[in-house]
Amino acid sequence: MLTIYLIILLGLSFVSYFYGKRLIRRRVYEQKVSQHSRDSYHGLYLSLYLIIPSIILTLIWLASSPNIIDSLLKSKIKNSLPDLSLGEINILKSKVMSAYDGILPVDSEQMEMFVDFYNSANIISTNFIIIISALVSVSFFLFALNRIRVRFNARSKVENILKFSMILASCVAIITTIGIVLSLIIETIEFFKIIKITDFLFGLQWSPQIALREDQVAGEGLFGAIPIFIGTILITLIAMFIAVPIGLLSAIYLSEYSKPKIRAIAKPMLEVLAGIPTVVYGFFAALTVAPFLRNSGASVGLSLSSESALAAGLVMGIMIIPLISSLSDDVINAVPQSLREGSAALGSTQSETVKLVILPAALPGIVSAILLALSRAIGETMIVVMAAGVAANLTFNPFESVTAVTVQIVVLLIGDQEFDSAKTLAAFALGFTLFIITLLLNVLSIYIVRKYREQYD
Amino acid sequence: MTDNFTEIRLRKRYRAEKRFKIYSVSALILALLILATLISSIAISSIPAFTQINIGIDVKMNDDQILQFEEDPENVSWRSLQKKSFYSMFPNVETRKDKKELNKLLSTGAYIEIKKFYLDNPNKLPDNNIIYVPASDDVDLLIKDIIDKDLPQDMRTISDNQISYLDKLISSNRIKKTISWRLFSNSDSREPELAGLKGGIVGTLLTMFVTLIISFPIGVLAAIYLEEIAPKNKFTDIIEVNINNLAAVPSIVYGLLGLAVF
Numbered sequence: 001m002l003t004i005y006l007i008i009l010l011g012l013s014f015v016s017y018f019y020g021k022r023l024i025r026r027r028v029y030e031q032k033v034s035q036h037s038r039d040s041y042h043g044l045y046l047s048l049y050l051i052i053p054s055i056i057l058t059l060i061w062l063a064s065s066p067n068i069i070d071s072l073l074k075s076k077i078k079n080s081l082p083d084l085s086l087g088e089i090n091i092l093k094s095k096v097m098s099a100y101d102g103i104l105p106v107d108s109e110q111m112e113m114f115v116d117f118y119n120s121a122n123i124i125s126t127n128f129i130i131i132i133s134a135l136v137s138v139s140f141f142l143f144a145l146n147r148i149r150v151r152f153n154a155r156s157k158v159e160n161i162l163k164f165s166m167i168l169a170s171c172v173a174i175i176t177t178i179g180i181v182l183s184l185i186i187e188t189i190e191f192f193k194i195i196k197i198t199d200f201l202f203g204l205q206w207s208p209q210i211a212l213r214e215d216q217v218a219g220e221g222l223f224g225a226i227p228i229f230i231g232t233i234l235i236t237l238i239a240m241f242i243a244v245p246i247g248l249l250s251a252i253y254l255s256e257y258s259k260p261k262i263r264a265i266a267k268p269m270l271e272v273l274a275g276i277p278t279v280v281y282g283f284f285a286a287l288t289v290a291p292f293l294r295n296s297g298a299s300v301g302l303s304l305s306s307e308s309a310l311a312a313g314l315v316m317g318i319m320i321i322p323l324i325s326s327l328s329d330d331v332i333n334a335v336p337q338s339l340r341e342g343s344a345a346l347g348s349t350q351s352e353t354v355k356l357v358i359l360p361a362a363l364p365g366i367v368s369a370i371l372l373a374l375s376r377a378i379g380e381t382m383i384v385v386m387a388a389g390v391a392a393n394l395t396f397n398p399f400e401s402v403t404a405v406t407v408q409i410v411v412l413l414i415g416d417q418e419f420d421s422a423k424t425l426a427a428f429a430l431g432f433t434l435f436i437i438t439l440l441l442n443v444l445s446i447y448i449v450r451k452y453r454e455q456y457d
Numbered sequence: 458m459t460d461n462f463t464e465i466r467l468r469k470r471y472r473a474e475k476r477f478k479i480y481s482v483s484a485l486i487l488a489l490l491i492l493a494t495l496i497s498s499i500a501i502s503s504i505p506a507f508t509q510i511n512i513g514i515d516v517k518m519n520d521d522q523i524l525q526f527e528e529d530p531e532n533v534s535w536r537s538l539q540k541k542s543f544y545s546m547f548p549n550v551e552t553r554k555d556k557k558e559l560n561k562l563l564s565t566g567a568y569i570e571i572k573k574f575y576l577d578n579p580n581k582l583p584d585n586n587i588i589y590v591p592a593s594d595d596v597d598l599l600i601k602d603i604i605d606k607d608l609p610q611d612m613r614t615i616s617d618n619q620i621s622y623l624d625k626l627i628s629s630n631r632i633k634k635t636i637s638w639r640l641f642s643n644s645d646s647r648e649p650e651l652a653g654l655k656g657g658i659v660g661t662l663l664t665m666f667v668t669l670i671i672s673f674p675i676g677v678l679a680a681i682y683l684e685e686i687a688p689k690n691k692f693t694d695i696i697e698v699n700i701n702n703l704a705a706v707p708s709i710v711y712g713l714l715g716l717a718v719f
Contacts, residue, residue, distance in 0.1 A: 166682035169675045170693075173700045180710060183717035249484030257478060258485075266485060273492050280499060288498045318491050325488070349470055351477035372705060379707020406709050413716065431713040435706060442705045446698060 002058065005130045009054055009137065013047035016141065020046035020148065027150050037155035045154040048161055049144035050137050057133040065129070069121050073097075076117055080110075184435060187428035194422045195223045200429060202226065206392035206403075208412060208423050223426055225433070227392040231309065231402035235384060236377045238313025238398055239320060243377075244370060246317075247324030254325070255332040256354055267329070274322035282386030285315035290387060297399065305401040307389040313398065316383050320373040327372065331365030332358060364452035368445035375441040379434060381406040405430050509637035509650065510597045511589040512563060512626060516542040516571060523582050530576060535568035539590070547622060558618055562626075564591040566651045589633055594649040596623060600632065 020043035028035050073096065077089050084092065096114040098104045100122075106112050148154070192200070203224015250270065254263050290311035297304035304310070335358050343353040359366070389401030390411055412427040516538065518526070525532040540560055544550065550559050567590035574588045575581070595615045598604045600623075610617050626632055643653025679700070687693040 163682070163686060166678045166686065169678035170682050170687070170696050172675050172679065173696055173703055176703060176714075177699050179718065180706065180714045183714055184710070187717060246484045246488050249481040250488050253478075253481035253485045257481060266489065269492060270485075270488055273488070273495075276495070281495075284495050284498060287502065318495070321488050321491075349474040351474045352470070354477070375705050375707075379705075379709065381707065381709045406707065409709055409713070428713055428717070431710050435710045438705055438707060438710075439702060442702050443698075446701060 001126050002130065005134070006054075006058065009051055013051040016050050017043035017047040019043070023145075023148060024150070027148075031150055033150045036151045036153050041154040041158050042148055042152075044158045045148070046141065046144050048158065050141040052161070053140050054133040054137040057136060058129060061125075061129040061133075065125050069118070069125060072121055073114070073118055077114065080113075180435065184428055184432040187425050188432045191422065191425035191429045194425065199223060200225050200426075204394060206408070208408075208426055223422070223429075225405075225430065227394040228403050228405050228408050228430075229433075230394060230396070231388070231392070232378055232384075232404040232406075234309045234396060234398060234402055235313045235316060235388060235404055236374065238310060239316035239377045240370070240374060242314060242317025243320040243324050243373060247321045247373075248328055248366065250321075251325040251328040251332060252354055252358075255329050256350065256358070267326070270322045270325055272322075273318065274326070276319075278319065278380065278382040279386070281315050281319050282382045285311050285383055285387035289315055302399060304399045305389070307387065307401040308399050309388065309402045310398040312384050312387040312404075315387060316377055316380055319380070319383065320376055323373045323376060324369050327369035328362070328366045331362040331369065334365070335361045364448045368449045371441050371445035371448075375438040375445075378441075379406065379438055381410065385410050405434055409434075505601045505603065506640065507637060508601075508634050509639065510592040510600045511633045511635055512592045512596070513587045513589045513631040513633060514539070514543045514563075515546055515585060516574075516588050517585045518575075518582055526575065526579075526582060530572065533572075535572045539563070539568040539571055547625070550622075555618065558616060559622055562593055562596050562619060562622060564593050564650045565648055566646075567591060587631075589635075591639075591650045592632075595619075597650055599623070600634075 017040075021039040024035060024039050024042040070093070073093055074089055077084070077092055077096075081089075081092075092114075095104060096111065096118055099106050099111060099115050100118050106115055200223050203222065204226050205222040205224045206227045207222045250266075254267055258266065290306050290308065293308060293311050293314075294304045294306050339357050339361060340353055343357045348356065384404040384407050388407055389403050390407060391401065392403050392408070393400060395402060409427045409430050412423050412430075518533075518538065522533050522538060540556075543560065543563065544556055547559060550556055570590040571588050574586065592600075595604065596619075599606065599615055599620070604613050604615060606613075606620060623632075639651060639653050641653060641658070642655055643651055644656035646652040679696075683693060683697060
C-alpha cells in the first residue's frame, strides 16, 4: 500500500518536473520577459516540493508507528484480560504479532480478536499516513506552483534544498558516532553496576560463565579483561612484526627503485591482498597456516597449539601489509623531488637518500599509516574468530593459544542469554573499550599527520 | 693512504646500497609470494568441492508404484524404492546391518533425485532406468582421495565392507563425477553433499543492495559538500575527523550498535 503510494508519488514528481519546465516556458513566451532561473530549476523546484514532505513524513511514521501500534495492542490486551501480568501480556503480544505474520496459527476466538485488532490498527495507520502525507505534499506543491514567476529565483531555492540535504548527509557521520557512543555507554554503565570497573580493567581472570538459573552449576563469572587484552596485544604485535618491515620495504622499493612497468604490475597485485575478505584470511589461517606451523613446530620439537597466537598473528600481518605499503607509498611519493636531488648532489647513494632524507621526511605519514594498521589489527574480527582460541590464557608465549577481545565479544553474544545478563553486557563493555582504543589511535594518527605534514612543502 | 681509506669506505657504502636494495626487493617478492600461496591454497582446497560423485542405480517401478504415481507422485514411497533398487544390485548383501551400511553409500537425499527423474520423464515409468543419485559425503571424499583408504578401518569414516561395495560399483562403471550445480542451486543443508550456497548468495546480494542504496547517496552528497561547498570552519573539521574515525571503527562495534538499536 505504502510502496504503491510512494511509487505513484515518484511518478508524479517526475511528471511535475516536466510540467514546471513547460509552465515557465509558456510564461516567458507570454510575458516576453527574460527569465531568472533556467527551466530545469523551476521543474526541480516543483518536483522537490511535491516529494520531500511525503518522504520526511513517511520516514517519521516508519520510525514511530510500530511503537504506537505496539502500545495500542498492549493496552487492548490489558483491558480485555486485566489479570495478566506484564510478562504474560508481552508474550501474548508477540504471539499475536507472529500470528499476524502467519507464523503461528490463530487458535482461539480471543486470539482472532487480537489479530483482527492488530490488523485493523495497521491498516488504519497506513491509510492515515498516506492521506496526511498526500495532503501535505499537495499543499506544498500548490504553494510552489503559486510562486513560479518569470522573475522567480527558483535556482537558489533548489540549491538551498540540495545544500541542506548535503549538510544532512555529512551530519550522518556525527549522528552515527553519537549513536555508537550512546548505545555502548548505556550498556557499559549497566555492566559496571553488576561488575566493579576495577575488576573489569585490572582483573586477571576471565571466565564469563554465570548461572542463568538458581540451581545451575556454573562459576561465579569472572570478568577480568587483562588476559584477553594481552591476547589481542600479542596477536597484534606479531602482525605488526610481519607487516611493518614487509610493507614499508616494499613501499620503498616500489617508489624509489622499481621501474614504472614493475610498479604498474606489483602495486595492484599488493592491493589485491587488501581486497580479499577477512573470512578468507580466516580460512587460510585456520586450515593452512595453523596446521603447517603445528607440523613444522613438531618436527623441531616445539609443541604448538593448533590455535596458536602465531598463526592468527601471521595471517593478520599479511592482511595489513597492503594497508601499510600503499599508505607509506603515497607518503614517500609526496616527498618533494628536490630533496632527493639535493641528497644525490651531495654524493649519497640511493639507500642513504632513503634512510637519511626520505624516511625522516615521510616519517609522520608512515607513523600514522602504522597506527591506522594497528587499529585495524586490534579490531579485526574474522581472522581471530577462526584462528585464535576461545579460552582466556594469560601468556606472552606466541606458541600457545590465546583469545582476543573481538573473539570474546562474538562468543559472549552467541547463545540465548537475556539481553541484560552480565554476559551480554560484558560484550558491550569490551566493545566500548575497543572503540576507545581505536578512537585514540586514530586521533593520534590524524594529529601526527596534521602537525607534521606540510613541513617539507 | 687517504685514497685507500676512501676506497674502502666507498666500497662499504656500495655494499650497503646493494644490501638495502636486496632487502626491499625481497620484501616485495615475499609479499607477492604470500599472495600467490594464499590464492593457490584456497583454490586448491576448493576445487574438489565443484565436482560431485554420483552413483548410478537400477530403478524399476512395480505396477503398484506406477499406479500410485499416477494418482499422486507424493504417494509413492520413494525412499523404499531407492533402497530396494539399490539392494537388488547387491544380491549378496543379506543381513540388516550390511544393508544399512550399503544404504549409507547414498546421500540421504538420493530419493529426491529418483522422484525428480520420474517427474521429468513420466513416459519412462515402466522401464528399467539407470538413475544417478548423489553419493554420501564420505564416499565423495574417498573417491576424491581425501579419505585415505590405507588407514586402519576404525580410523576412517567408511568401512572395509563399504569400500568393497564401492569397488564393485566402480568396476561396473556406475560411479560418475559431475560438476556439482547443487552448490549454486541448493540452500544450506545438514548433508554436505546436498548443501549449496544459494541462500548465502541471495542474502549477500540483498545486503549489498541495501548497503549500496543507503551509503552511495549519503556518501557522495557528503563528499561533494565537504570538498566543494562547505566553508572551512570548526564544524566541517569535526565532521571530517569524525568520518575518518568511523572508517577505522572495528566492524564488530557497528555490530554492537546494530544489536543495541534494533
